[in-house]
Amino acid sequence: MSFSLKYPVHRELTGGDLLAQCLRQIGVEVAFGLHGGHLDAFLVGCDYVGIRLVDTRHETVAVQAAEGYSKMTGKTGVCFVTANSGYSNGLPGLATALADRSSIFCITSSVPLRDQENNSLQGQIDQVVAARPLTKFAHRVIYAEDIPRIVAHAIHVSTAGAPGPVLVDFPIDVLFAPVEASRISWGAITSPLPFPPGPSMSAVNEALLLLKEAKRPAIIFGSGARSASAVKALLEFSKSTQIPVFHNGKFCFLFPLYESPVFAGSADALGLLKRVGSAPPDCLLLLGARTGMYLGGRGGSIIPEKDCKIIQVDTDGGEIGRTCAVDVGVVANVGQTLQALNVGLSKIPVQVSPEWIKLATALKDIPTPFEKEPRTIEDGKMHPYHALAALLSLLPPDPIIVFDGGECASWAAMAAKLAKPHTIVSSTGYLGFLGSGFGQALGCAVAAPHQMIVNIQGDGSAGFHFMDLDSYARHGLNVLTVVVNNHCWGMSANGQDLVYGEKIASRPVSSLSPKTDYAMIARGLGNSSAKVDQIGEIEPALMEVLSQDGPSCIELLVSRKPTHPVTKSMVGASEDKNIIVVPYYENVPRPRYG
Known part of the structure; x- marks a missing residue:
């Protein structure tokens, strides 16, 4: 690739121009942020080279929009926040991107x-x-001519191994300073991004041998398998082997996996095997799906504690065997690994019994017990x-659904397949960060303008960034925000009920005002809007707002009862006197003295 500087007419080329042109050089088309005078030289530079602002x-919404954009496109999301005050508001976005391994480039001044x-x-x-502490790389540029080298390095760090956020501070005088072209340090700004790492062929062969020997193998894919190439390779591998394919609950592309005869739905369904009288999987292939809270923790409901071979593929070697023993660990890109597995099948074919395929894929169709409860x-x-x-x-086909909130998100996840x-x-x-759905929905909407984005919020999480419905309107984004309003912090209030019951008279700071009118x-x-308090009113109300x-x-006015099963399992209420209940984590034994 070559880099030709564009010199503005009637003014000097500044550090802000050079920064914008470097981003355009590496393929950046959009940046999310909030204005600050420190950044004007950069913002004007973006406008000049055609980067959409x-x-x-x-600012939290801006940084999390860059994260949502990155999740949908597989590219590095770019955001900008102004000095100190704006920067401080943006820190939560860096935290969520680090925890959830999202590649974002945060620009501040x-x-x-x-x-x-x-x-x-x-x-x-x-x-x-x-x-x-919240980034993979943070740096301050002190010479405008160093911008290309630092930008290229930051992007490479952000995308290498486990993706994550990077931040570069460009002091205002560096952005406004004229650039001396002969002194520019280009670095790798004209180099393409490196190819992702491939797997060891020995590991591929060992993995195939374990899958071949298994009677009840299953695949669980997570956010590490979100690229188009990985999905394509996964479809090919599952078609060849007929191994049932599950997804974790964090992030996943489901289209076109829905059309696969071996698509088995959410990995949570593996917890139902005991209910239908089946043994758990005896071999699991984890594809970019981290163990921990999104795969049942240490309870063994999703990943069996024993008698199950584990093959774990991740770009981050530190994730291999992090919470449970593995039999084959593969430190590589998921797409590259699946392509190697597909090649390896010619020498080590894998076949799965029709009985296991039928049983595993039927798990997603087991009705929830709430379907029989009164509406x-x-x-x-x-x-x-x-x-x-x-x-x-009732939604149009193929929506992108963003869950936010506590119990609200759990109810929505249960009904999402519809x-x-x-x-x-x-x-x-992984942070349980409420309110982040507003920014991530915005980023998804910019990345996929022709699809409907459904931003599902509880009335608790809605209170964080509801003002950004104004951003949806100003930018003409196709976002449907759903507020599930039960006038309380549902998981908090129901959690207090489970732990304390009638032992206390009040429910401290878990109630919200019934007077708040989100539709208004x-x-x-x-935004066109409607408030609904009866099931029969949902269809006409939805059709009306979507017609505009x-x-x-x-806004859906719902009951704060019943308590969602996720809350019950997380709170772990117990009358056992030998147990200390630790809500939202595993209970611990009461210490014994003497």
């Missing part, structure tokens, strides 16, 4: 270099030092499962 109403440690406006926090609860309000099931079953979604994003991620607020922010151009919002 999508501004939000809060700071006071002039000569005003460092001078009590200057927006100059109190050393942004590079503060960012280092309206005794308090006269809609059952949350039935309300979401009714809405999701929509046959293209993609599912559990936006709260949405209309004020330029632009983003929309449906």
Whole structure:
């Protein structure tokens, strides 16, 4: 690749121009952020070279929009936040991207270099030092001519191994400074990104031998298998071997896997094998699916504790065997590994019994027990499962569904298959970060403008960034926001009920106001909207808001009961006097003294 500088007419080429042109050189088409005067030289440079700027109403949303964009495209998402104040608001986005392994490039600015440690406006926090624990790389550029080299290095770090966020601080005087072309340090800005790492052929052969010997093999894929090449290779491998394919609950492309006869749905369904009288899998192939909370923790409901061979594929060697013993560990890109497995099948064919295929793929069709419960609860309000099931079953084909909130997200995940979604994003991620769905939905909408994005929120999580419905409207994004309103923090209130029952009279800080009208607020922010309190009203209300151009919002008034099974399992309430209940984690034995 070559790099030809574009010199603006009637003004000098600045550091901000050079930064924008470097990003354009590596294929950046859009950047998310919020204005700050420190960044104007860069923003003007973006406008000059044709980088689309999508501004939000809060910096956290901007950084998380870059994360959503990265998840959907497989590219590095780019965001910008201004010095200190904006930067501080953006830190939560860096945290979620680090925890969930999303490649984002965060641009910030700071006071002039000569005003460092001078009590200057927006100059109190050393942004590079503060960012280092939350990023894979953080750096301050002090010469404008170094921008290409540092940008290329940051992008390479962000995408190498386990993806993650990087942050580069460009002081305002560096961005506004004229660039001396003869002194530019180009680095690798004109080099293509390196090819992803492939697997050891010995590991591939060992994995195939284990799968060949297995009676009940299964595949679980996670966010590490989200590239188009990985999905294509997975379809080929599953078609050849007929091994049932499950997905974890974090992030997944489901289209076109829905059409595969061996698609078995969510990995949570493996916990139902005991219920139908079957033994668990005896061999699991984990493809970019980290062990831990999204695969049942240490409880053994998804990954058996014994008598199961584990093959784990991940770009991060530190994830191999992190929470359970593995039999074959493959440190490589999932797509590359699947391509190697497909080649290896010619020498080591794998066959699966029809009985196991039928049993495993039928798990996704086992009805939830809530389907038999009344659609309206005794308090006269809609059952949350039935309300979401009714809405999701009416959506246009192939929506991208973003879950946010606590119990709300669990109810939505249970009903999501009714929509046959293209993609599912559990936006709260490993941090359980409520409110992140607003930004990630925005990023998904920019990445996939012709698909419907469904941003499902509880009334608790909705309170974090509801103002960014204004961003959806200003940018004409096809986002349907669903607020599941039960006037409380559902998981918190129901968790307190489980732990304390009648032992305490109050439920501290777990209630929300029944007066808040999300549908009315949405209309004020330029979204068509409706409020629904009866199941029969959902279809006409949904059809009405979707018939109008632009983003929309449906507020569903539901009962705070029943308690979702996820809350019950996470809280782990017990009357056993020898147990200390530790809500949301595993209970611990009561210490014995004497």
